[in-house]
Amino acid sequence: MVVMGTPSMLFSESPEDPFALGHGASAVLDDQGTVVGWSTRAQELLGYTAKEVIGRAWQDLLVDARDLPAARSVVVDAIRAGGWFGVLPIRHRDGQRVEMGFRARATTREGDAQEWILVGAPAAEVIAWQRDRALLDGLYRRSPIGLVTYGPDMRVIRVNRAIEKASGVPAEAPVGRRPREFMVDEDAGPAEERVRQILETGQPWIFTEQSARTRHDPGRERMVSVSGFRMEDSSGRVLGVAETIEDVTQRHRARRRLTLLNEASARIGTSLDVTRTARELAEVAVNGLADYCSVDLLQPVTVGDEPPRGLRGSLFRVALAPPEHRVPFQEGEVVPLLPESPQARCLAERRTILERLLSLRPEWYAMDRRRVEVALGLGVHSLIAVPLVARGLALGVVSLWRARHSEPFEDDDAAVAQEFSSRAAVCIDNARRFTQQQSAALTLQRSLLPSAASDLPAVEVACRYLPASGEPGIGGDWFDVIPLSGARVALVVGDVVGHGIHAAASMGRLRAAVRTLASLDLEPDEVVARLDDLVGLLAAELEANSDGSRSAVEQVLGATCLYAVYDPVSRRCSLARAGHPAPLVSTPEGEVTMLDLPAGPPLGLGGLPFETCDLDLPEGSLLTLFTNGLLEARSGDIDAALESLRARLTRPADPLDRTCQAVVEGLLPVGHVPSDDIALLIARTRVLPPENVASWQLPLEATAAARARELTTAKLTEWGLTELTFTTELVASELVTNAYRYAAGPVTLRLIRAQCLICEVSDTSHTSPHLRRALITDEGGRGLFLVAQLTERWGTRYSHDGKTVWTEQPLPHS
Template sequence: MGTPSIQFNESPEDPFGIDRAASAVVDDEGTVVGWSLRAQDLLGYPAKEVIGRAWRDLLVDSHDLPVARSAVAEAVRAGGWIGVLPVRHRDGSRVHLGFRARAVIREGGEQEWFLVGAPAAEIVAWQRDRALLDGLYRRSPIGLVTYGPDRRVIRVNRAVEKASGVPAEAPVGHRPCEFMVDEDAGPADERVRHVLETGEPLIFTEQSARTRHDAGRERIVSVSAFRMEDPTGQVLGVAETIEDVTARHRAQRRLALLNEASARIGTSLDVAQTARELAEVAVHGLADFCSVDLLKPVTLGGEPVPGAAGPLLRTALSPPEHRVPFQEGDVVPLLPESAQARCLAERRPILEGLLSLRPEWYAMDRRRIELALGLGVHSLIALPLMARGLVLGVVSLWRAHDSEPFEDDDAAVAQELTSRAAVCIDNARRFTQQQNTALTLQRSLLPSTLSDLPAVEVACRYLPASGEPGLGGDWFDVIPLSGARVALVVGDVVGHGIHAAASMGRLRAAVRTLASLDLEPDEVVARLDDLVSLLAGELEASTDDNPSAIEQVLGATCLYAVYDPVSRHCSLARAGHPAPLVTTPDGEVTVLDPPAGPPLGLGGLPFETYDLLDLPEGSLLTLYTNGLLEAGYGDVDTALEHLRTCLEGTTKPLDHTCQAVVEALLPKGHLPTDDVALLIARTRMLRPQNVASWELPPEATSAARARELATAKLDEWGLAELAFTTELVASELVTNTYRYATGPVTLRLIRTHCLTCEVSDTSHTSPHLRRALSTDEGGRGLFLVAQLTERWGTRYTHDGKTVWTEQPLPSA
């Protein structure tokens, strides 16, 4: 007969139970006097073969006898015994049985021994299960809670007691809502009810766990639960295992915070916006309150001074609804020995509880913060914002009320967060620096002031692009011309950045140079087109690795208009530029349709002049770049209609009209992604009493006649002081036409801010200024004219040319 096999049940029974164990009775002499049926089953001996015989002769082999005698002696000495002995089976095999022995005193004082035995394997399994159960409640590092059918706690183990700080007996007899914080108790009670009713186990369910004993201490636990049943299926309750995963949960949350920061910080190249993004992310996952204070040069795009510790500007604050001593834009004093000052000086994070700070700092700052915020701040982390070796500012993180104080791990995460944000802020600072440089360059190339001209009253607006590509190459100009005329120019170099601004400056200078030649608008645009082609060729030869620069020049557009206040005649030409608008004094708005012409730099195609005759005085000429129509509306036609509406029937001052156009086409808060240039001119007309014109015959006496007419008109205007000079100028110019031209001669005097004298003829020959030798009889006329006047020049028309001079009026 072999060793009986052991069946391990889910709930092993006590192997020494009366219905499972073998039992025998031995008298004090070692004779068996009692034998049970279970003993017969285990060892094969029927009672009749055992009773009356000595146990050592029947049940123990000779070589096991010393062990058996030692066990008997131990039992006698202790009055009982528990141990394992090898026992001989009836078939001769050995069976290891575990025994319990107990001395029994019979009536009459005789002593007998009652023995209970069971297979050793069953005893070991039973003891292991009991040790496991005991270990779960006493030594297991994983929490264990058992609930009864009424969902009340039956027992908790030592791990739960240690983690919660609540004595193990405190929760017994209570439901979760009676010893846990309300917002955590509800899910816990619902979890137990669900398992109890459905029998479905829960595996690794994470939730918050806070006890009323320590409500401010939050723990994240992983809970697994199953329903307990007896062999008959009777529900006994629910068992939960609880593992504290707070550290892992916080680590995951910190990683998620850093991942979120990568996506949310640095979405724009604006320093203040990037700082706000940092503050919002920090409050969302790390702190209750965050402030970002930057060195003042950083906020302006400048380079921070090495070693500088101020001044600091409050650039971002979150949550922004709290009333704090320093709002965004305020200067924040850096108190000596404060955490912020130390972190800047030592260039490392400083983690402190407020109560550990210096008394004077505590009295000055914490009192203000607590009174103003009502936050009950209890700890902070101050971190330097550093990027590429530069200190940009300081970030302050605060925790308050029921939030747990900052730990070293929080400081490490905060440092990683601010390091990433610092790079984004520094990128924004560098972009702002580049933008400011380009903007300074561009503004220096644009007209600083627009003088009051006799031909037009002007108002303008220039708005640089605020998008990431940077400002562009839009420009405008108002150029005084001879004869009281004025040139209005608006242009756009396609592209952004310093290259576009520099190209714009070159084109604007070229336009002014061409305008001084008094060319027709189509000729000015044509020569500008030749210049752009020449510049593009130079760039192509010198910047093979930078094709974008060539593209910026090739993409230039321009509109050039000339208005004459005497004739009220306006002529214009454009090169791929948006058409201008004309608003008559009665409020009617017309979009002009001059020949568009190709953009500058393409070459090979002609440009045409578009003429507006007899333009009413007080008309508005509106010139603009395409950024105005593309800024606030997706559809250009819609934007153009809004522009027409703003210009219809306007009687406001010109500057107000200009501002109204900008506000209508650029909604409030909308940042244009391209430059916007707007130029509005209200036309004027020179009164007839300020213009005098005479036609003279091509005769030798015309010079004398010109002197007489000029002197008489100057006397009439009260400008007798200029009579001598004007007589000489008029005489010399008329004499030249008589000698070198044919056809009638026209003499015209114009009185504006200066005195203009013009002599026109039908010849296209150009007079040249030269210095006559002492032996020359002539050649000194134009030299004298140039010396006696402030400016002089020649302009050509289809019918001939006009030589003009300008003299300043007497100061009186």
């Protein structure tokens, strides 16, 4: 038995009510439980005729023996309460048990005789009816989405509690009114027109966004999503319109802010002119965020000099928007930087300041009294001051103002202002630094002592460099980690004999050469071979200019190098070496082996070819590259040092920095300074998830480019990168079209989602694509030019089977 209500629930006559007359089964029992009345509907539902039922006890005929205890409990409850509502199993005439919902109510006849009137219906219908009633009640009382019902005269019949909570107006206030009577005029017109159209056409409105403000609070603007439909009875008579209203203000504002950021990225920094960049910033700010914007820079910045440390000097107003308005400041004027102003505070603290103004004070805005009065006349009520900081230098400040018809700034507005102002600051600083040269010493230091990048999709890297003792200057050992196309990475370790300026210069030359060769995406053996040719040329040059000294020549000719390329998609690692120690590989299970890699001669000697060794590395493997100084640091016993090195590489899951330090401490005696430079590079391999790589083979047909666009769009949508769809579609289409025109055989399109979005098109041709500037009269030749302009990087790599043209695009910020 399931109790579903109380005796206070009287009989309903609504068409959906399963207990309505003509729909429910009815019976009458006397005070002894004998059936004295039986309806035709009861006969239809339970199979018993009135003749079979009347005069018999209901529990003997209608209740199965196993249900008698529950039935007697129902009788007791009903007698105590004077009525009952619930579900009870009833025995059908054919012997089956039928779940029935009942309402029972006691009545009194003449002489105080009591009878019971029962109305029943199939339990499923009763439960569905109760669920519908609960849903209707929930829509009006508990639903978080607003609900408004209008009558045929477009007057409000009822609103739910969500509308009352969102508007702050009692639920009964709008009842009986038309939209124009409780909404401001500019919002009431569209609302009434929408209701009228639904009434007249019967066509529903779905997720229509519009502005909504009430006369009760006209200053509070909200964006709402409205869906509505026409209500009709069973005969088709129009009863009115029901609308659901959801407050989407935050979503709308977030979308507007995102649009503003995208626009800022496109419009700010189109030139290397300080003033023009500042004006672009001001114009973007008043297009959807502020009513007025001023950009004030420290005076040295406006002429290209480095700004002073600390807040000294004054600001120079270089940009103002909108320029056609009468505002309390002008372009080209000097603005004092007063200590109490928000601008001064935001520069001093290097943070964005949001002020919701109650009054305007001259000392706050670096204005005289006359300009304050002008600002009051404009109705300025809130301000955001954002410092323009780039590369650690405070360049100036951006001031954003809102006036009387706009809502006050919020914290999210301040975050958006800070975001595009930060981008603009970099552009302004680039313009300022356009004529300045970068520090030659810093460039040299980065060339001679590279730091390995650890945030790569292919590998996690840790490294150590230990200079030798008693030697002047930096040595000739070096390492590098070079990102390659297709999310691959090149790992390089080299050793130049000797120390001092000649060794450092030779090392710098070799490292620069390796980076240049790596950018060509050559195979490892070809990189080493070309490096060998270069070393031969350098040796000849040094010999001609060394006045008989052989030290510089011997340093170059004695150089060694190990070059490895790892692909996180295929897990393939390709290696080649020139007289350098072979690397060690640690499997994820901790098994350490030294690769049997053809040694090759040291660089510059020539005479023997270099060979590439290919192997597959499971995810989480360690690839350890080092110079011979590591194995020679402990008493010169190479075998013992090698075993010690192996022992410290058996736990590939440990943090790499800890492993690096353990190797150094294990092979270098405590307090001992090595007699030769030591370079150590350990890389833990990563594998790109299969879902981050998509590859398709396209036939060389005229429809190949269209198919490439379809596949690209679908995959970027799946990856949530719809912002890059247009650019990537165009890139893929241009590259596939070139392959269709100039190559033979199938074309492969591949997309890789890593730290950036990589698009690759491979074909069987070895013809090199070239970027050129097409003439106005040319019908083609602009494809690669467009690709170069739309992507961050592009290039071509060759294999034995053909070539691959690749591009890289930065992923949108999260």
